[in-house]
Amino acid sequence: DQQVKQNSPSLSVQEGRISILNCDYTNSMFDYFLWYKKYPAEGPTFLISISSIKDKNEDGRFTVFLNKSAKHLSLHIVPSQPGDSAVYFCAASSGGSEKLVFGKGMKLTVNP
Amino acid sequence: GAVVSQHPSWVICKSGTSVKIECRSLDFQATTMFWYRQFPKQSLMLMATSNEGSKATYEQGVEKDKFLINHASLTLSTLTVTSAHPEDSSFYICSAIPGHIQYFGAGTRLSVL
Numbered sequence: 001d002q003q004v005k006q007n008s009p010s011l012s013v014q015e016g017r018i019s020i021l022n023c024d025y026t027n028s029m030f031d032y033f034l035w036y037k038k039y040p041a042e043g044p045t046f047l048i049s050i051s052s053i054k055d056k057n058e059d060g061r062f063t064v065f066l067n068k069s070a071k072h073l074s075l076h077i078v079p080s081q082p083g084d085s086a087v088y089f090c091a092a093s094s095g096g097s098e099k100l101v102f103g104k105g106m107k108l109t110v111n112p
Numbered sequence: 113g114a115v116v117s118q119h120p121s122w123v124i125c126k127s128g129t130s131v132k133i134e135c136r137s138l139d140f141q142a143t144t145m146f147w148y149r150q151f152p153k154q155s156l157m158l159m160a161t162s163n164e165g166s167k168a169t170y171e172q173g174v175e176k177d178k179f180l181i182n183h184a185s186l187t188l189s190t191l192t193v194t195s196a197h198p199e200d201s202s203f204y205i206c207s208a209i210p211g212h213i214q215y216f217g218a219g220t221r222l223s224v225l
Contacts, residue, residue, distance in 0.1 A: 009153075032212075034213070034214075036216075041121075041203070041218075041219065041221060042218050042219060043116070043118070043205050043207075043216030043217050043218045043219045044156070044205070044216045045216070046213050046214070046215060049212075049213065089155070089156065098144060098146075098161075098209050098214070099146075099158060099161070100146075100158070100214060101158075102155045102156045102157075103155060104153075104154060104155045105153075105155060
């Protein structure tokens, strides 16, 4: 039973355009969400997070939106750059727990 | 961001041997570290929570006698894969938390022949 779902395995966008990565979750107890970026044979790198008390968090080119009623969050990257090409993982935690539940990841390719 | 160092980055071993992987927090103290495993095109699966000065907490289905975890200091946790077999071949990643965000090591690619 996968509690964090990234249903699209891959996304390809043109440089300069917007990339939208989606994530759905089933556990209503999740109250903290994170996005990580991962290159092959490397550990994940933290990108941005959002608490359930917010519906939007922005950091430079990265914005995360949270829709609690739909149990859905998305990561927007604007403008997309070739260096953004990587696998992006959505993760969630609940009740102040330090444990994270990860989605399967989505491979983003930004074409020059 | 915080730095978590993992060593080695890649190891090849014969079936039946044991392999030790180290995870260090370089610029902060970590009472808790996490060990994950990732199979190709799969998610990161939490194996265990490593607690400084006490026993690790293993996730359901993870053999504690197979994957020995030691967290002897506030900056070092080790994972030992005992009597490794080809099915243990995977990408192992550790993480630590200097606050509210988990920071990950670079991972260790284990190949068991």
